[in-house]
Amino acid sequence: MSGNTIRYRVFENPDSASAQAAAEMAQLIRERAVIGRTAVIGFATGRTQLPFFEELIYLYREEGLSFRNVICFNLDEYLGLEQTHPESFRSFMRWNLYDFIDVPRENIHFLRGDLTTEKIPAHCRAYEKKISEAGGIDLQILGIGRNGHIGFNEPGSDIQCRTSRVPIAEMTRRDAIRDFGDFDDVPTEALTMGCGTILEARKIILLAWGSQKARVIRRAIQGPVGSKLPASYLQTHPSAQVFLDTPAASVLMEK
Numbered sequence: 001m002s003g004n005t006i007r008y009r010v011f012e013n014p015d016s017a018s019a020q021a022a023a024e025m026a027q028l029i030r031e032r033a034v035i036g037r038t039a040v041i042g043f044a045t046g047r048t049q050l051p052f053f054e055e056l057i058y059l060y061r062e063e064g065l066s067f068r069n070v071i072c073f074n075l076d077e078y079l080g081l082e083q084t085h086p087e088s089f090r091s092f093m094r095w096n097l098y099d100f101i102d103v104p105r106e107n108i109h110f111l112r113g114d115l116t117t118e119k120i121p122a123h124c125r126a127y128e129k130k131i132s133e134a135g136g137i138d139l140q141i142l143g144i145g146r147n148g149h150i151g152f153n154e155p156g157s158d159i160q161c162r163t164s165r166v167p168i169a170e171m172t173r174r175d176a177i178r179d180f181g182d183f184d185d186v187p188t189e190a191l192t193m194g195c196g197t198i199l200e201a202r203k204i205i206l207l208a209w210g211s212q213k214a215r216v217i218r219r220a221i222q223g224p225v226g227s228k229l230p231a232s233y234l235q236t237h238p239s240a241q242v243f244l245d246t247p248a249a250s251v252l253m254e255k
């Protein structure tokens with residue numbers, strides 16, 4: 001499939017890139033607040049997101065940005081973890097963002113990793129329905145795995161896939177040893193918004209820092225579009241941007 005190259009911006013460091021991403025989100029939230037409407041945001045978890053969350057908390061505390069008109073959908077969740085498990089994405093979001101801003105609790109939506117097998121398909125369909133009923137995602141924030149995954153859409157994922165139960169790739173599980181301590185403790189499956197769900201967002205910003213992401217960023221932005229690298233699907237989106245620090249941009253070919 002042919003794609004366009006994705007628009008990307010290179011910043012001096014993760015903090016300056018995060019400040020710009022947060023400013024774009026803040027502008028959307030404020031524009032909607034003025035006309036009495038909600039802003040629907042898709043959030044990702046992971047270390048990449050931490051300086052971005054800090055920036056959002058700063059805007060809330062110091063710049064008067066309110067999240068009262070924000071509806072949040074989280075991208076993914078490990079399967080088999082209790083909601084309160086310290087490594088669940090729900091815990092991650094509470095401890096790093098949601099507990100520090102004024103987003104109404106009833107506006108926060110998570111996929112649940114603690115459901116039994118029979119309940120999962122209906123739960124995933126209901127999640128998609130909640131996104132549509134909220135009016136669709138206005139701004140989706142993403143990170144990227146070293147194998148090119150977005151959410152937990154690992155290599156091999158179809159461009160049209162919807163929210164569902166998926167296996168977690170070995171490389172991704174190895175990267176998660178830093179959080180779980182032991183490979184065998186890293187869940188083998190997850191629930192994730194699908195590539196099709198993500199691509200329906202009106203605007204997408206993918207964040208990536210560090211030289212360990214440089215090769216995958218080059219493939220995502222400048223390589224062929226295909227299921228080998230789900231992040232390459234963003235090339236087909238009319239309004240996707242990638243914000244990088246200098247090391248993550250270090251092997252990109254000249255524009």
Ligand code: F6R
Pocket residue numbers: 043044045046047048049075076089142143144145149150151152
């Ligand atoms: C998690 C998610 C993942 C991460 C990716 C990068 O919600 O969406 O796709 O964005 O695994 O993780 P970090 O930021 O820890 O390198």
